[in-house]
Amino acid sequence: MSLMVTTFNANGLRSAARKGFFRWFQQRSPEILCVQETKAQRHQLAPEITDVPGYFSYFNDAQKKGYSGVAIYTKREPDRLETALGWPDFDAEGRYLRADYGRLSVISLYLPSGTSGDHRQEVKYDVMDRLLELFKRFRRQRRDFIICGDLNIAHKPIDLKNWRSNQKHSGFLPEERAWLDRLFGEVGFVDAFRVVNTLPDQYTWWSQRGQARARNVGWRIDYHVVSPALKDKIKRAEIYTGEIFSDHAPLTIEYGLDW
Secondary structure (H helix, E strand, O other), X not given: OOEEEEEEEOOOHHHHHHOOHHHHHHHHOOOEEEEEOOOOOHHHOOHHHHOXXXXXXXXXXXXXXXXXXXXXXXXXXXXXXXXOOOOHHHHOOOOEEEEEEOOEEEEEEEOOOOOOOHHHHHHHHHHHHHHHHHHHHHHHOOOEEEEEEEOOOOOOHHHEOOOHHHOXXXXXXHHHHHHHHHHHOOOOOEEHHHHHOOOOOOOOEEOOXXXXXXXXXXXXXXXXXXXXXXXXXXXXXXXXOOOXXXXXXXXXXXXXXXX
8 A cells, every 4th residue: 555645835725726736636646735835714715726526625724814824635534633733823823734544643834934034033943942842742652643844944955956055044044954953863753755865956945036946946845754663664755846836846755554
């Protein structure tokens, strides 16, 4: 058996739909799709977005319209859903959605960006601190986790084209990279993509300026963060760049799992 899971920052689900994303999604037909940055509340979305044949769909919307938001599309109805962590500031922005299937949990997660200024960078650091403690709790549970999402951090120089000039920019700051070192080190989670693909020039986001995508001047900031027990189940990974649905590309990983 295999389980295909796709993560995708849509930068607006309605915009991605107009660019053909849902046609591709139905053709690709992963068992689970995790979406970040829906930029809409469910009631604002057309039925062809919310009611995809063969899938259950669940949304955690930001209170602010046109902002943030995450979703999960799944071929199997979850045993349990979780939409809040009990952090009012974070929960209000619609950045977390968890679906449980037996002992497997799949999470769509969208970390704040710090690029808009020092205040948002401090918010990002605060969320990172809280999430690290949450991830430690996850590791103590007898569960397997696939945490999908846009972490807004490139981990190592191989993960972005212009790493030297970005060492003082949000997304590649030493403190951010050290957080991923801890997540993939002492906490024990695994960067699933790098288990099966260690090549350079593998990116999931490109600036919309300066022909960055055409020149593949990108960043790898979208992840599958998985429990160590799943490491040997990772079969292959694909960043789909054949069409442009967003400033991010969909990342699909296939797991040798009977879910």
